[in-house]
Every structure is written in C-alpha cells, then in structure tokens.
Amino acid sequence: xxxxxxENYLKAIFSYSTELENNASTSRIANxxxxxxxxxxxxxxxxxxxxxxxxxxxxxxxxTPNGEKAALKIIRRHRLWELFLINVLGLDWSEVHDEAExxxxxxxxxxxxxxxxxxxxxxxxxxxxxxxxxNGSIPEIPNVILLSEVETNNKYELxxxxxxxxxxxxxxxxxxLKLSSKLEIVDKVNxxxxxxxxxxxxxxxxxxxxxDNLFVRLIEE
Amino acid sequence: xxxxxxENYLKAIFSYSTELENNASTSRIANxxxxxxxxxxxxxxxxxxxxxxxxxxxxxxxxTPNGEKAALKIIRRHRLWELFLINVLGLDWSEVHDEAExxxxxxxxxxxxxxxxxxxxxxxxxxxxxxxxxNGSIPEIPNVILLSEVETNNKYELxxxxxxxxxxxxxxxxxxLKLSSKLEIVDKVNxxxxxxxxxxxxxxxxxxxxxDNLFVRLIEE
DNA sequence: GTACAAAGTTAAGCTTGCTTAACAATTAAG
DNA sequence: CTTAATTGTTAAGCAAGCTTAACTTTGTAC
Numbered sequence: 282x283x284x285x286x287x288e289n290y291l292k293a294i295f296s297y298s299t300e301l302e303n304n305a306s307t308s309r310i311a312n313x314x315x316x317x318x319x320x321x322x323x324x325x326x327x328x329x330x331x332x333x334x335x336x337x338x339x340x341x342x343x344x345t346p347n348g349e350k351a352a353l354k355i356i357r358r359h360r361l362w363e364l365f366l367i368n369v370l371g372l373d374w375s376e377v378h379d380e381a382e383x384x385x386x387x388x389x390x391x392x393x394x395x396x397x398x399x400x401x402x403x404x405x406x407x408x409x410x411x412x413x414x415x416n417g418s419i420p421e422i423p424n425v426i427l428l429s430e431v432e433t434n435n436k437y438e439l440x441x442x443x444x445x446x447x448x449x450x451x452x453x454x455x456x457x458l459k460l461s462s463k464l465e466i467v468d469k470v471n472x473x474x475x476x477x478x479x480x481x482x483x484x485x486x487x488x489x490x491x492x493d494n495l496f497v498r499l500i501e502e
Numbered sequence: 503x504x505x506x507x508x509e510n511y512l513k514a515i516f517s518y519s520t521e522l523e524n525n526a527s528t529s530r531i532a533n534x535x536x537x538x539x540x541x542x543x544x545x546x547x548x549x550x551x552x553x554x555x556x557x558x559x560x561x562x563x564x565x566t567p568n569g570e571k572a573a574l575k576i577i578r579r580h581r582l583w584e585l586f587l588i589n590v591l592g593l594d595w596s597e598v599h600d601e602a603e604x605x606x607x608x609x610x611x612x613x614x615x616x617x618x619x620x621x622x623x624x625x626x627x628x629x630x631x632x633x634x635x636x637n638g639s640i641p642e643i644p645n646v647i648l649l650s651e652v653e654t655n656n657k658y659e660l661x662x663x664x665x666x667x668x669x670x671x672x673x674x675x676x677x678x679l680k681l682s683s684k685l686e687i688v689d690k691v692n693x694x695x696x697x698x699x700x701x702x703x704x705x706x707x708x709x710x711x712x713x714d715n716l717f718v719r720l721i722e723e
Numbered sequence: 724g725t726a727c728a729a730a731g732t733t734a735a736g737c738t739t740g741c742t743t744a745a746c747a748a749t750t751a752a753g
Numbered sequence: 754c755t756t757a758a759t760t761g762t763t764a765a766g767c768a769a770g771c772t773t774a775a776c777t778t779t780g781t782a783c
Binding site: 538541545548560 | 777
C-alpha cells in the first residue's frame with residue numbers, strides 16, 4: 282500500500298502523463314503538488330524502487346502498469362466521493378474537490394464499493410470525468426473535443442469541466458454554464474484565441490484560459 | 503488545529519477521564535493507542551504547552567476545558583460517521599468503527615454539519631452513545647446502568663454497547679442481543695460475577711466481561 | 724520503613740516527507 | 754558551437770511521531 286503522500290504523487294504523475302508525452306516532468310509535478318522539486322526527485326527514486334514508476338534522471342517520470350493501476354484506484358475514489366457528496370449530501374460543485382481530496386485516502390475498498398453501489402455504479406463524476414471501474418477500465422464518451430478546438434457555426438454540448446480549479450467552477454456558475462449546456466459557436470477570435478458563443482440566446486465570450494478547460498461534444502442536427 | 507495524532511490522544515484521554523478519577527494514566531493511554539508509554543509522556547508535554555491538557559509528571563493527564571472541547575469534537579465526528587455509514591450506506595454494526603476512526607480526522611466542519619443535518623440531528627449513535635452537539639453539549643439518557651450492576655428480578659432494556667471491541671459486537675450478534683432488547687434478570691452468580699438473564703423466552707448467561715460493556719435502563723412495569 | 728516491582732520519564736535514534744542551498748545536466752539563443 | 758537560462762539532482766537539515774534502552778519515581782509487601 283502506498284502512503285498518502287505517494288498516492289498523491291501517483292495521481293499527479295498520472296494527470297500529466299495522459300497528454301501527448303507519456304511522462305511527467307519534475308517541475309510540473311512539483312508545481313501541481315506545491316512541493317519543492319527536490320522532493321520530487323527524491324520520491325521518484327522511492328516509487329521507482331517500488332516498481333510504481335519508471336524514472337531516468339533528467340528524463341522525467343512515467344507510471345508503470347502497476348503505478349497506473351494504483352493511480353486509477355485513487356482517482357476512482359476521488360470521483361466517487363465527489364459524486365456522493367453532491368448527489369447525496371447536497372454539497373455544491375465548488376465545495377467537493379477539497380473534501381474528496383482528503384477522503385480518497387482514508388476509505389477502505391469496501392466502503393468505496395458500497396458508495397459505488399449506492400450511486401448505482403455511475404460512469405461519470407459531477408464534472409463529467411469518467412470514474413474508473415473497480416477492474417481499472419475507464420468509461421469514455423466518444424468524440425470529446427476541447428472547447429478551444431471547435432469549429433464555427435457548429436452546436437456543441439458541454440460535457441466535461443476540469444476540476445481542481447475552483448475559480449473556474451465559480452466563473453461557470455456566474456455565467457450560468459453547466460454540464461449539458463448547449464453552445465453555438467459564433468466566432469473564433471484569432472487575436473486572443475477567445476471564442477464567442479450563443480448560450481441561452483445570449484452572446485458571451487469565453488477566453489482561451491476558459492476554453493482550454495472545457496470539453497464539449499458535437500450535437501448532430 | 504491539533505494534528506491527527508493529537509486528536510487521537512485527546513480522544514483516548516477523554517475516554518479514560520470520564521470515569522471515577524478525572525485523569526488518565528500514561529500506561530492506559532499507551533495501551534489504548536498501542537503506542538509506547540514514552541511516546542505518551544512526550545506528547546503529554548506538547549499537549550500541555552498547547553493548553554489542551556494538564557500534566558504533572560508521574561501524576562497523570564487531565565483534559566483542560568479546551569482539550570475536552572477538542573475531544574468532544576472528534577467524538578462527535580466519529581459517532582456521526584458511524585451512524586451515517588450504517589443508516590445510509592448500509593454497513594454493518596461491526597464494520598463501522600474502523601472506518602469512522604479514519605474518516606473522523608479528515609472531514610471538514612462543514613461536511614460534518616451536512617451529515618448531521620442529513621441524519622436529522624440525531625442524539626445517539628448506533629451503539630447508543632450520545633453524539634455531542636455542535637455546541638459541545640452531550641445528550642443523555644437518565645438512569646443508565648451498567649449491566650453488571652443491575653438487580654435480580656427487574657426488567658431492563660439494552661440501550662448502549664461499548665464499541666471499539668468488535669469481538670463483543672460479534673458476540674452480541676451471535677446471541678441475538680441488540681439495542682432495545684429486553685432482559686429480565688434471573689440470577690446474579692456471585693462466584694464469577696456472571697449474570698443469568700431471560701431474553702426472548704430463553705435463559706442465557708452473560709459473563710462479567712460482557713456485562714461490564716453493556717448499559718441498560720430499568721423498565722417500569 | 725526498606726526493598727523491590729510497576730509505572731513513568733528521559734535520551735538517543737529512526738523514518739517519512741518535507742525544506743533550502745549548492746551543484747549538474749539539458750535546452751535554447753545567438 | 755558556445756553560453757546562459759532553465760530544469761533537475763544531491764546533500765544537509767528539520768519536524769513529527771514513533772521506537773528502544775536506561776534511568777527515576779511511586780506504590781506495595783513484608
């Protein structure tokens with residue numbers, strides 16, 4: 282069993298590994314966890330010894346199959362807790378991340394399964410992220426597109442929001458956007474990469490910073 | 503904010519302070535927490551510096567009002583979680599203690615209040631222990647008696663069971679005893695201090711070890 | 724009331740997970 | 754291709770919370 286700290290490293294490595302490159306840099310993880318980069322180097326060695334990570338000095342950190350399994354387990358816990366806190370206890374979108382960030386480390390497999398069952402074995406969390414299954418498989422929605430990469434004049438449905446940035450969540454609440462909101466792309470502004478959309482018959486502009494954290498799905502007409 | 507470890511010390515001190523003597527001995531706490539007694543001495547000094555505890559070398563440890571407040575806060579969390587796990591998630595009597603023992607340290611005040619509200623601000627946990635209120639007050643049942651101190655021929659209702667001993671819980675399950683079970687005292691055996699009771703029209707004998715951990719209330723006829 | 728056992732304390736040391744500071748490798752600019 | 758900036762690593766050190774071993778106080782049996 283990894284310690285709490287190790288669980289957090291694995292999660293962080295995972296979240297930076299799924300992109301183009303399949304390996305996470307020291308500074309990214311350091312920044313993500315708000316920890317000095319020397320601590321990352323240190324921990325990389327330990328995780329490597331435990332076979333959870335492949336680590337080559339100066340060459341980044343990569344999860345092994347075992348490491349990925351462990352990471353998915355924590356992510357599963359996190360997302361199930363988030364959904365539970367919102368759907369059952371009535372917490373708010375913006376309140377659940379921090380709470381789940383702690384609970385994920387302190388619930389037995391047994392309890393997590395009970396929660397999973399109670400929620401009806403859900404596939405997605407409140408932000409639209411897939412909840413890894415007990416066996417490690419990951420439910421996916423086909424054709425997920427980043428909102429910053431859509432095409433003008435098409436209609437899209439908002440299906441996923443990056444969590445862990447509660448300011449973004451608050452912003453969306455203010456604007457009225459939420460999962461399943463329908464957007465029509467009016468214009469893509471080249472100058473600052475912002476996007477102009479029609480939403481509930483009102484025209485609003487979303488900055489690159491925002492659209493880089495929202496995922497949508499094309500709606501067939 | 504006390505650390506997790508300190509929260510556990512405070513809880514342990516509390517649970518040994520409410521008896522006859524209002525102070526807990528080093529070895530009792532050490533034993534209770536499965537920790538060496540030197541660690542207890544150490545921590546006693548730290549807690550004392552923080553004003554949570556009164557500590558005189560060789561003379562035991564006593565909670566200050568602030569320490570008691572902190573202890574009650576953790577106990578409140580523990581008992582609310584236990585009730586929640588049983589009533590909402592359907593866990594078993596015997597499964598909740600260990601789970602709650604972890605969750606109690608990692609839930610915000612806010613979350614605890616949500617759970618409290620969800621449960622309808624309950625006064626007692628599944629073992630019949632009072633759940634301290636947010637303001638620190640403790641719901642009480644009048645006339646709680648230890649089962650080892652009852653009188654022959656009276657009828658009693660089982661209203662509280664010491665938790666943290668899952669073997670006791672399993673034993674009770676096997677015998678069929680649970681909260682609100684009605685018992686008639688048939689005989690008190692002086693030799694081994696066991697007690698013979700009528701329960702569901704069957705005669706069973708309960709050892710001193712058992713009756714020292716069960717609390718009852720006299721039923722008026 | 725002494726002597727010894729039991730209980731409590733102190734000291735030294737260990738592990739985990741951090742920090743800062745000094746140093747090394749890599750990358751990017753010209 | 755060299756150099757400077759960036760990024761990563763190593764080393765030393767610290768705090769928390771333990772441990773074991775040696776020592777001190779307290780309580781008890783006689």
